[in-house]
Amino acid sequence: MATNKWSIIFLIAIVAALATSVSAKVFIVGDHKGWTLNFDYQAWANGKKFVVGDKLVFQYAAGKHNVFRVNGTVFQQCMIPPAIEALTSGYDVITLATPGRKWYICGVGKHCELGGMKLFINVLPQSMPPVPSVSPPPSGKVFVVGDDKGWTLNFDYQAWATGKEFVVGDRLAFRYPMGKHNVFGVNGTSFQQCTIPSSNEARTSGYDVITLATPGRKWYICGVGKHCEMGMKLFINVVPQSAYAYPPPPYHRTRKLAPPKF
Structure with a gap:
């Protein structure tokens, strides 16, 4: 007991x-x-x-x-x-x-x-949710852009992104001194030309976390001065989240019966 x-x-x-x-x-x-x-x-x-x-x-x-x-x-x-x-x-x-x-x-x-x-x-108060019947999907990864360098000048962000797999549900964290830089999500043309969007679209907190909610190409730039032209730009490709792969049912070998004797 x-x-x-x-x-x-x-x-x-x-x-x-x-x-x-x-x-x-x-x-x-x-x-x-x-x-x-x-x-x-x-x-x-x-x-x-x-x-x-x-x-x-x-x-x-x-x-x-x-x-x-x-x-x-x-x-x-x-x-x-x-x-x-x-x-x-x-x-x-x-x-x-x-x-x-x-x-x-x-x-x-x-x-x-x-x-x-x-x-x-x-x-x-926290209410008790029902116990799930299957394991929930794994939580997304958090990528601190530039790792310990953060979001700054004179850093190769495409080299940083090379070899990384970005999946729907992952998050990008842009870390920088607030007021010194910012972050814009842009399209491919604005990315190539370093065209700065309207200032009210800027992320400016100094620790901007962006959830990668949809698959496809994503472009980000800094809109302060000539920072984009000086290398503060990042392009990534986000892939869909793969479905759970459940193990196949156990294999049972069928016994072959001998023919009856007469």
């Missing part, structure tokens, strides 16, 4: 861990704008469902902003907590570990009061 009890507890723990790993989402606060001045973060949060296990990522230029976790009163009055409580890395990841209301502000200058750098969300 004791063995059965512990087996059940162990199974529940595995299912809970599976549920957390499969369902957890990562929210880049402000999307490609990041954590910055003069942005409506409540409008950004509207319609989003935040669940225990999800993560918030605050992206900003380190030293220019910060992040404080506060309560409702401090949030309303933009009261700044002690400096030692600040998150200051420029890429602050906060796991939503408990349900309930959560408040975040920037504590630099008047950024909270006048710049709108404050965010309120409500985190819901």
Whole structure:
């Protein structure tokens, strides 16, 4: 009886861990704008469902902003907590570990009061999904463009891409100092001619993650100055995700019966 009890507890723990790993989402606060001045973060949060296990990522230029976790009163009055409580890395990841209301502000200058750098969300408990009957497909790979060099000048991005297989569901992460570069998704002609699209199409967060949602050719450039002409351009080909290959059923040899004797 004791063995059965512990087996059940162990199974529940595995299912809970599976549920957390499969369902957890990562929210880049402000999307490609990041954590910055003069942005409506409540409008950004509207319609989003935040669940225990999800993560918030605050992206900003380190030293220019910060992040404080506060309560409702401090949030309303933009009261700044002690400096030692600040998150200051420029890429602050906060796991939503408990349900309930959560408040975040920037504590630099008047950024909270006048710049709108404050965010309120409500985190819901995690519901237990049904156990899948088959294993889910593997999650996509994340390619940091340029590896440790990131998205920068004087780097051969086509050489970097050579030999890599990009599959639907994979992600490209363009990492660079915010304000120094940007990222545009373009077509083949704009890629060849380094034609810069409208500025409102730029990704500018400094850590731009692009999910490769469809197969085919993809082109990316930097639209700052002459950076594209100086080599900040990347072309890749995305292949479809292959279907699961299930093993064939076991082979059973048919016994050959001897003819009856009369």
